[in-house]
Amino acid sequence: SQKIEQNSEALNIQEGKTATLTCNYTNYSPAYLQWYRQDPGRGPVFLLLIRENEKEKRKERLKVTFDTTLKQSLFHITASQPADSATYLCAGTPSSGSARQLTFGSGTQLTVLP
Amino acid sequence: DVKVTQSSRYLVKRTGEKVFLECVQDMDHENMFWYRQDPGLGLRLIYFSYDVKMKEKGDIPEGYSVSREKKERFSLILESASTNQTSMYLCATKGRGTTEAFFGQGTRLTVV
Numbered sequence: 001s002q003k004i005e006q007n008s009e010a011l012n013i014q015e016g017k018t019a020t021l022t023c024n025y026t027n028y029s030p031a032y033l034q035w036y037r038q039d040p041g042r043g044p045v046f047l048l049l050i051r052e053n054e055k056e057k058r059k060e061r062l063k064v065t066f067d068t069t070l071k072q073s074l075f076h077i078t079a080s081q082p083a084d085s086a087t088y089l090c091a092g093t094p095s096s097g098s099a100r101q102l103t104f105g106s107g108t109q110l111t112v113l114p
Numbered sequence: 115d116v117k118v119t120q121s122s123r124y125l126v127k128r129t130g131e132k133v134f135l136e137c138v139q140d141m142d143h144e145n146m147f148w149y150r151q152d153p154g155l156g157l158r159l160i161y162f163s164y165d166v167k168m169k170e171k172g173d174i175p176e177g178y179s180v181s182r183e184k185k186e187r188f189s190l191i192l193e194s195a196s197t198n199q200t201s202m203y204l205c206a207t208k209g210r211g212t213t214e215a216f217f218g219q220g221t222r223l224t225v226v
Contacts, residue, residue, distance in 0.1 A: 004156075034213065034214065036215075043118075043219050044204075044215075045217070046215065046216070091215075
């Protein structure tokens with residue numbers, strides 16, 4: 001079955017460093033990969049989307065890459081701040097017209113230490 | 115701004131009770147989803163609906179049913195609550211032809 005895997009359950013980094021989170025997909029080819037942020041006790045909030053024909057996307061301090069050869073997306077937060085501490089979810093979708101799926105990974109809990 | 119509202123933030127129910135979780139959206143989105151989220155398992159799709167009165171099973175539909183009588187409202191029903199249904203339940207919506215999902219704040223359900 002199609003699967004999204006986020007290898008690290010938790011990641012601790014020092015304030016000011018770049019956080020890099022990994023998302024791998026298996027058994028399908030998502031047309032889009034999305035990244036969401038989830039704070040404790042809240043629903044996920046959309047951050048960024050990258051299409052399979054895009055290598056890289058940026059938004060302020062966020063950068064996402066999509067490598068179809070490695071079947072992987074990397075999510076970077078540069079100049080990280082304690083306020084960036086949250087769980088980050090990766091999600092794949094087969095096409096924009098598909099109602100059925102986002103397939104989510106289990107998330108990586110990022111803690112930025114002051 | 116899209117608003118997705120779930121009826122309760124926290125809910126405690128007894129085993130065997132029938133439980134209703136309500137979700138209302140104000141953006142005229144065709145697609146609505148119910149997920150449950152458990153530690154280490156991520157978000158798992160229970161049911162989704164792509165139109166009024168239309169529904170499809172997700173990955174873990176057993177023990178649940180849904181109702182969509184109006185476009186803006188999608189209800190998740192636990193026919194007979196069990197302790198293994200203790201979880202965080204998340205409703206989401208998505209417009210037709212778009213990719214971004216909008217989530218409600220979640221309902222933390224505890225079945226005792």
